[in-house]
Each structure stands twice: as structure tokens, then as C-alpha cells.
Amino acid sequence: MRDVFEVLEQLYKKVLLGATLENDNQDYVFCLSPAFSDGAGSPVTSSKCTSTLGAQGKRQPSPVSLSISVAPVCLKSDARDITLLQLTVIKVMLTRVLSAETEFPAKEKYREIIQVLLLSSDFESKLMCMFQNADKLLSHMAAKCLASLQYFQLRDKITLSNSWIAFCQKNLSEYSDKVVYCLWTLTAVMKEIYKDTCSQKTEILKQFLTLFDTIFEVFYNSLFSQHFENPQETYKIVNSLICFLELLELLIASRIHLDLHFTCQRILFLKPACVLDVVTWPVEAFVKRRVIVFLKKCLLWTAGEDLFRGAAPAVAPPSRHLDVDTLALADAVLQAVDLGLLRTLSVHRKPACFGGEVQPGREQGPGPDHVTLRAASLLIIKSLEIKFQNCASAKEMKVHLQRFMSELLTFLKPHLEPSGPLHNPCEWLSRVFIEQDDDMLEAAKASMGVYLKLAREYEAAESLTQETEVWNHHTHENGYNPHCIFLFFLKNVGFDSTVLLDFLISSETCFLEYFVRYLKLLHRDWAMFFSICRYFDVTECNDSINIRGGITSLVQGRSSHHTESRPVAAVAWHGNAHACVSWASDASSESLNQVVVSQESHATPQTSSQPSPQAPHGLVDYDTSDDSEVESTDPCLAKSKQTPLHQEAMKKVRSAVGTSRHQRELSLELQPRPVGPKDSSTPSSVDREMTPNSIVCEVGTSHRTMKCFEELQGAISRLQNKNLFPYNPTALLKLLKQTEIICNKSMNPL
Structure with a gap:
């Protein structure tokens, strides 16, 4: 032996x-x-x-x-x-x-x-007999070996054995004890197909799915019609569900990236309620979280994006069937929310331990399960955007938006309050997604899509000018005002232009598309943007007064460079209609005259007199091609233009944006100047005399925003001149320049 x-x-x-x-x-x-x-x-x-x-x-x-x-x-x-x-x-x-x-x-x-x-x-x-072996390592290795053998036969155009096909069909149709290993092996075969770089990938997958297309649909119907009669059955169903969700994600990914059309690729969209019903099952919270995250990926068409070696293949061209299926899933999600999905969804976090077992006597971790909160929030806002793309009536959209956003905000409120009261409903997005950049920008883009769709419908009906105050109230009450959302995002990154540059260079988020859309909106809606900036300033000063009035002795014991209090908006969580309307209306002279700029007192990390902290360089490798246009808002096109290249390019970029000389240029201090319409309420006065009744605030929000844009424009221009930008930024620079021109015109209307 x-x-x-x-x-x-x-x-x-x-x-x-x-x-x-x-x-x-x-x-x-x-x-x-x-x-x-x-x-x-x-x-x-x-x-x-x-x-x-x-x-x-x-x-x-x-x-x-x-x-x-x-x-x-x-x-x-x-x-x-x-x-x-x-x-x-x-x-x-x-x-x-x-x-x-x-x-x-x-x-x-x-x-x-x-x-x-x-x-x-x-x-x-x-090998198939080993699946039932009590030794889990042996059964796992047998499944891996069998999966590799199946892929080898597909790759070498060898007919798969009848015994293997019969084994899969039998266990999937009868829902036997071997079904988990059968699902795992099928999933492993599909992963091998995805990871391979051969040119016949589509043909190999077509050959594979032809054998199992019908049986996958049979198993889908069987799995989601299971009954929970005893704990052992629950354990078996949960294991099968987790394995099948991974296989289902691969099937959907094959439809996104490869030109294939099988029923098993559409089964989720044809019967989405089956998967959504899992949230009502008597199963652990992590299973429901897995389902919510899976649905989010399907709705964003990001399923299986981490399975490809190198750059992922381009997304298949849009088709009528794809749009119909996406709308069907979005409708099913909104219908489930209407029936109480969020009231059933558990987001209480449990301490994670190795192997899934909780140590006896270990206290439960504080706070909610933010993964579930983020996935559920993005799932709903994205479903609304898709729903509105196919909705013609502004009145109908307004009713839908108010109902579902109210449900979402009510769901989020108790989980966000421990970190501070949420005075402005628009702040929900930055608070929920603070730790997940890609989802935050997807949610911001979706909410902007909702806003733009409603704005177009109102403009078409010629009712926007007649109902300006009602419109403004609606955007803030339901937490989707794009200016508020963008300003909260800028506050979270400290108005640091290097962070925006990092987002623009990286292909890991949809920031390029979102930023271009927002700049175009800003050009048309400058008055609303500046009005909201002024209220941000007033609110920060009011918060500063409340803090210094309540804890004066504590403040005196701290150095002036500590982090400032959390900025909030002037609207209460459930404020009345007048409060929401006044948020978007012109600021009163009395309130705005209190806003003064000081470079000597109450300095914070975000004050313009200090250089912005350098953001960590989380840049991806990219090439120096300049054949793309930023004006394109197609996320797939934007991502495809940012392709990886050599390590040398990374060193050049880091040298260009990270050396001391260029960093000094990026963080060069600008002289304080008023930004925005020139009126009596512009926050441009400087009061250097400290009196008990004076309010000292930092440079206004609009000024910091424009300074951030100016620094970003300069950094992009320098990289472009050195052929280090990963795509042609001409259109983006043009939008930033137009923003500067509009700002200057508002300052000097004559």
C-alpha cells in the first residue's frame, strides 16, 4: 500500500x-x-x-x-x-x-x-458513487474531478457519457439526496467554460445547455414548491437553494455576455415570484440575504461578472426580450414590496464565526446587516427606474414613487437612526451605501434616472413651472433630489478632487456615466443647485450653534482641527409640506445673512484653507487609448473603454497624480470668492470679529464644489497631455468647462 x-x-x-x-x-x-x-x-x-x-x-x-x-x-x-x-x-x-x-x-x-x-x-x-461517501473531502474531490472531465470532453468535442446525463436528469427530476452534488458539478462545469479563453466558448456552452435546458426548468419549479415539514427537510432545501442560485446566476450571465437563447436562461424572469417567495420561508437570515443580493445582480445585469479571466466580454446588444424580462423582474419586486416584502425581511446582524457556528455566550454584534440593507435599497430604486422607463403617465409615476419610497424610507429609518437622526430624506442614500462605492453610484444613477424621467413628463405637460414648489417638495420628501444626493456624496469624500479622479479612472463603478449625467443636469438646473447649497450652509451653521451651545465646555477642551459635526439638511424626517417646499425655495435674507466665511476660526478638514487629503490610489491598470467619448452614457461602453494594460502605465499615473509637485498643484488653495447668483443673500461676507452672537462657518458648499471641479479639470488635463488618461476625456473636460462658465455668469450677470 x-x-x-x-x-x-x-x-x-x-x-x-x-x-x-x-x-x-x-x-x-x-x-x-x-x-x-x-x-x-x-x-x-x-x-x-x-x-x-x-x-x-x-x-x-x-x-x-x-x-x-x-x-x-x-x-x-x-x-x-x-x-x-x-x-x-x-x-x-x-x-x-x-x-x-x-x-x-x-x-x-x-x-x-x-x-x-x-x-x-x-x-x-x-466517481458518481463517491458522491454519497461519508467522507466529505472525498466526495468533494470526486465532484471536482468529474466536473473537469465533463469540461474536457466538451472542449475536445467528445460526447458526454450517457451515464452522467442520466444521473443528472434523474436526480434533478426526483429531487434526491444527490441533487446538491449534481448541482455543484454542473456549476463547476459552467465556471470552467466561463474561465476558459478559447474562441469556441459560446459553442461549448450551447452544447452543454442543450442537454440540460428542460431539466433545469423542471428543477426550478420543484425546488420553489417545497414544503417545510421537518428540520431535516429544511436543511436539504437550503443546501439545494444555495447551490441552485449560483447555477442560476451563471445561466443568467451566459445570456448577458454570450449570444445564447435557452429557456433556462429566462426562467427567473418568467417566474420571478418563486424566488421572491423565499423571503417568506422559515429559513435563516443569510439565505434571504443571498436571494436579495442575487436579485440585485440580475436587475443590474452584473451576474457572473467576476467569473471571467482578464476583461469580461462585452454585454450582448439590447433586445426586446431582454427589456421585457427586466421589466417583469422589476414589476415582481415592486409587487412583492407592496405585499410586505420589507416587513418580512430580517436585517438583524449576527456575529459571524468560522463554519457558520455561533460561539456560546458570544454577544450579538451591534447594528443591522448592511449588506441586506444595501441590496434591498438598490433593488427597489432600480426597479422604480426600470418601471418608469415603461410608464407614460407622470401622475401614475408620482403615485408609485411616493408609495414605494415611503415604504423604503420607513424600512430604513430605525436602522439608520443609531448613527444620528436623518433630517433630510435625501441623505438615506449616502448613509446606506457609505461602505460600498459601486452600489452607491448605481443607486445614485438610478435615482437620477427617476428624477429625469419625471422632469421630462412634467415638462411635456407644461406643468413644471406651475407646480415648482410641489415638485421640489416631492423630490425631497421622497429622497431622490439629485443635487442633495450629489452634495452628500461630495461631503462624504471631503470635496477631494483626487477621489473623483480615482473614480473616473477606475472601471469598477459607473461613476463616469453618473457624473456626466449630473453635469448635464447641473447646467439646466443651476438655480436649484445653488439654492440647496445655501441651505446646506445654513444648516451646518445652525448645527454648529446647537453643538456649541449644548456642549461648550467639551468643545473648549478640543483642538480646532477635529472632525466637524455631521452636516444635515434643513428638512425634518417627517416634516410638513411647508418645510419641504421651503427647503428648495429661495433662502431668506435673515438666515443667509448669518452665514459668514472665516479662515481663522472653526477650521475643519474640509476648509478650503487646508489642502485636501490625498485619496488612496485604488487605481486599476489601464491603457492610453483615446478613442472613446465620455458623452456616451452607456455603462457597458464606458467600462469597455477602460481596459487593463501594463504595470508601467500604473507607475506613470501614480507619478503624475501622486508626486509632491503635482499633489501641490491639485490641492492648491484658491482665494475665497462667492460662487453663485449675485444677490443680497450670497454667503460672501467675511466677519473676523468674534462676538457671542456671530456664527462662524467654513467656506460655502457651492464654493467647495466648484473648487473641487476646478482641481479635477486641471488634473485630467495634465494626465491627458501626458497620454496617461485611459480614455478620451475631451467631452468630460468640455462639461466641466461649461460648468465653470455658468458659475462665472451667475456671479457676474452683466
Whole structure:
């Protein structure tokens, strides 16, 4: 038994190095034939193995033949180790066959050995029998090995064995105990197809899905109609559900990126209520979270985006069926919310422990499950955006928006209050997504889409000018005013232009598309933007008064450079209509005359007299192509233009934006100047005399925003001049320049 293990170990080392094997194929087949013929682990009678390998995996001067008989009575642990090593060697050999780095002679030898193994009538049957083995490691390795074999056959255009197809169809249709391993193996095969870089990827996947298209739909209907009669059944259903959700995500991803059309790829969109019903199941909270995150990915068309090696393939062109399916899923989500989805969804976080087990006596972690909060929030706001794209009536959209956003804000309120009261409903977005940039920008883009759609409908009906105050009230009351959302975002990043530059260069978020849309909106809606900026200033000063009045002794004991109090808006969480209307209306002279600028007192990290802190460079590798246009708002196009390149490009960019000289340029202090319409209420006065009744505030929000834009414009121009920007920023620079012109005109109308 020991000799067999040593021979296999020598073979493993040679295959791992990609060395060419010299012996007859049949000798290696004998060595690699699984030692177990049944699920209990009973050893086979005998096998013969001829070895020409030395201790270090090198060829000996003369071959040494080892005839090894496996004793009928042997320790199961020894047989287990041999079987695990056999499966490992087969798995590595398959990896070597599919690798472009393996030399051709060695690759052909490995391929011949695998083909001889497959000709054995019981080889794959032995692997399938191991699925039921009590040893979980053994069953897992058998599933991995079988999945690699299936992909090898698909890649080499070898017909899959009837025994494997029958095994899958039987277990998926009957929902047996082996269904989890069947799902896992099918998922592993699809992952291998995705990760491969061969040009026949679409054809391979088509061949695979043709065999299982019908049975996937049967299993979908069977799984989501299960009944929870006992704890053992619940455990089995949960395991099957988790495995199937991963497979379902791969099926949807294949529809997004590859030109394929199978029923199993659309089954979620044809019957979305089945998956949404899982939230009402008597299962653990992590299962419901998994479902919500899965649905969010499907709605954003980001399913399976992390499965590709290198750059992900382009998204398939939009089609009528794709739009119909997306709308069906969005409608199902909103209908579920209307029926109480959020009231059923649990977001109470539990302490995470290795293996999913909670240590006895360990206290529950504070706060909610923010992953669930983010996924549910983005799912709803994105569903509303999709719904409104297919809705013609402004009145109908307004009713839908008010109902669903009220439901969402009510759901979020108790989970956000521990970190401070939420005075402005528009602040919900930055508070919920503060730790997840990509989801935050997707939510901001979706809320802007809702705003723009409603604005167009109001303008078409010529009612926007007649109902300005009602419109403003509605945007703030329901938390989707784009100016508020953008300003809260800027506050979160400290008005730091280097953070915006990082977002623009990176392809990990949709910031480019969102930023371009917002700049275009800002040009048309400058008066509203400046009005909101003034109220941000007033509110910060009022908060400063309240804080200094309530904890004067505490403030006196602190240095002036500590973090400022959290800025909030002037609207209460459930304020009356007049309060919401006044938020968006012109500021009163009495309130705004209190706003004064000081560079000597009450300094904060966001004061313009201090350079902005340098953001960490989370940049991705990119090329120097300049053939794209930022004006395009297609997220797929924007991402496809930001492709990775060499490490040298990264060094050049870091040198361009991170050296001390350029960093000084990016953070160069501007002289304080009023930004916005020139009227009596502009926050431009400077009061250097400290009196008990004076209010000292930092530079106004509009000034900091324009300074951030100016620094960003300069940084982009420098990178463009050095051919270091990953796409052509001409259109973006044009928008930033137009913003500066509009700002200057508002300051000097004559």
C-alpha cells in the first residue's frame, strides 16, 4: 500500500511540472483507476503499476517495475489517501491538458491517458458513487474531478457519457439526496467554460445547455414548491437553494455576455415570484440575504461578472426580450414590496464565526446587516427606474414613487437612526451605501434616472413651472433630489478632487456615466443647485450653534482641527409640506445673512484653507487609448473603454497624480470668492470679529464644489497631455468647462 502511494506521489510531481511521461498509457491508467468501487470505501482487489520514476521524479537509468497487489484487508485510511491522490493527479493532468503553457508532447500524452480512462465503462460511475461517501473531502474531490472531465470532453468535442446525463436528469427530476452534488458539478462545469479563453466558448456552452435546458426548468419549479415539514427537510432545501442560485446566476450571465437563447436562461424572469417567495420561508437570515443580493445582480445585469479571466466580454446588444424580462423582474419586486416584502425581511446582524457556528455566550454584534440593507435599497430604486422607463403617465409615476419610497424610507429609518437622526430624506442614500462605492453610484444613477424621467413628463405637460414648489417638495420628501444626493456624496469624500479622479479612472463603478449625467443636469438646473447649497450652509451653521451651545465646555477642551459635526439638511424626517417646499425655495435674507466665511476660526478638514487629503490610489491598470467619448452614457461602453494594460502605465499615473509637485498643484488653495447668483443673500461676507452672537462657518458648499471641479479639470488635463488618461476625456473636460462658465455668469450677470 505504501509503495502505491509513493509511485502516485512521483507521478503527481511529474505532472505538476508538466513533464513528458515515458511509460505505456495503460500503466498510468492502472495507477489512476479509483481505489474505491462503492460509496462505503471498499478497496478493489488488485492493480498493477509500472514506475520509471525516481524519488525526485527523474527518469532512472533502467526501468524498475513494481507489481503491487492491494491487500484485501487494508486500512480504510490508507485507501482513502490513495484515492484522494489519484483524483488530485487526474485533476492536475486535466488542468495541464487545457493549459497553453504545457508543451505539446506532454499535453498529448496526458490527453491520451485521460481518453483511455474515459473508455473504462465504470470510471465515471465510480466517481458518481463517491458522491454519497461519508467522507466529505472525498466526495468533494470526486465532484471536482468529474466536473473537469465533463469540461474536457466538451472542449475536445467528445460526447458526454450517457451515464452522467442520466444521473443528472434523474436526480434533478426526483429531487434526491444527490441533487446538491449534481448541482455543484454542473456549476463547476459552467465556471470552467466561463474561465476558459478559447474562441469556441459560446459553442461549448450551447452544447452543454442543450442537454440540460428542460431539466433545469423542471428543477426550478420543484425546488420553489417545497414544503417545510421537518428540520431535516429544511436543511436539504437550503443546501439545494444555495447551490441552485449560483447555477442560476451563471445561466443568467451566459445570456448577458454570450449570444445564447435557452429557456433556462429566462426562467427567473418568467417566474420571478418563486424566488421572491423565499423571503417568506422559515429559513435563516443569510439565505434571504443571498436571494436579495442575487436579485440585485440580475436587475443590474452584473451576474457572473467576476467569473471571467482578464476583461469580461462585452454585454450582448439590447433586445426586446431582454427589456421585457427586466421589466417583469422589476414589476415582481415592486409587487412583492407592496405585499410586505420589507416587513418580512430580517436585517438583524449576527456575529459571524468560522463554519457558520455561533460561539456560546458570544454577544450579538451591534447594528443591522448592511449588506441586506444595501441590496434591498438598490433593488427597489432600480426597479422604480426600470418601471418608469415603461410608464407614460407622470401622475401614475408620482403615485408609485411616493408609495414605494415611503415604504423604503420607513424600512430604513430605525436602522439608520443609531448613527444620528436623518433630517433630510435625501441623505438615506449616502448613509446606506457609505461602505460600498459601486452600489452607491448605481443607486445614485438610478435615482437620477427617476428624477429625469419625471422632469421630462412634467415638462411635456407644461406643468413644471406651475407646480415648482410641489415638485421640489416631492423630490425631497421622497429622497431622490439629485443635487442633495450629489452634495452628500461630495461631503462624504471631503470635496477631494483626487477621489473623483480615482473614480473616473477606475472601471469598477459607473461613476463616469453618473457624473456626466449630473453635469448635464447641473447646467439646466443651476438655480436649484445653488439654492440647496445655501441651505446646506445654513444648516451646518445652525448645527454648529446647537453643538456649541449644548456642549461648550467639551468643545473648549478640543483642538480646532477635529472632525466637524455631521452636516444635515434643513428638512425634518417627517416634516410638513411647508418645510419641504421651503427647503428648495429661495433662502431668506435673515438666515443667509448669518452665514459668514472665516479662515481663522472653526477650521475643519474640509476648509478650503487646508489642502485636501490625498485619496488612496485604488487605481486599476489601464491603457492610453483615446478613442472613446465620455458623452456616451452607456455603462457597458464606458467600462469597455477602460481596459487593463501594463504595470508601467500604473507607475506613470501614480507619478503624475501622486508626486509632491503635482499633489501641490491639485490641492492648491484658491482665494475665497462667492460662487453663485449675485444677490443680497450670497454667503460672501467675511466677519473676523468674534462676538457671542456671530456664527462662524467654513467656506460655502457651492464654493467647495466648484473648487473641487476646478482641481479635477486641471488634473485630467495634465494626465491627458501626458497620454496617461485611459480614455478620451475631451467631452468630460468640455462639461466641466461649461460648468465653470455658468458659475462665472451667475456671479457676474452683466
